[in-house]
Amino acid sequence: MKTATISEAKNHLSELLARVKQGETVLILDRDKPIARIVPIEATDRTDDARLAELERRGIVRRAVKPPRKTLPAPIELPEGVSVLEALLREREDARY
Numbered sequence: 196m197k198t199a200t201i202s203e204a205k206n207h208l209s210e211l212l213a214r215v216k217q218g219e220t221v222l223i224l225d226r227d228k229p230i231a232r233i234v235p236i237e238a239t240d241r242t243d244d245a246r247l248a249e250l251e252r253r254g255i256v257r258r259a260v261k262p263p264r265k266t267l268p269a270p271i272e273l274p275e276g277v278s279v280l281e282a283l284l285r286e287r288e289d290a291r292y
Contacts, residue, residue: 198222201230 197214204211204223211221215233223231241249250256273282 196220196222198224200224 197211197219199207199211199221201223204221211233215221215235218235220235221233222229223233247256247258251258271282273279
């Protein structure tokens with residue numbers, strides 16, 4: 196395992212990351228005390244569903260109850276000469292009891 200001080204890590208980060216890409220672990224030291232470890236990411240063969248299930252189990256995401264709509268609703272067509280504001284105000288008035 197490679198060790199590096201904070202200043203060495205800062206000055207040679209690209210080199211350290213290249214070592215990590217090759218599978219090596221790098222331990223970062225602050226005044227001879229370990230404070231961080233840079234490790235390669237493990238390749239996973241999990242499917243997207245398995246990853247999503249794990250995130251859901253950990254409370255990071257929540258799946259939708261209903262599937263998303265396939266198409267957008269048709270736009271509202273206004274009569275000639277009617278502004279959007281007028282239509283909105285009229286709709287508000289109609290909705291009041």
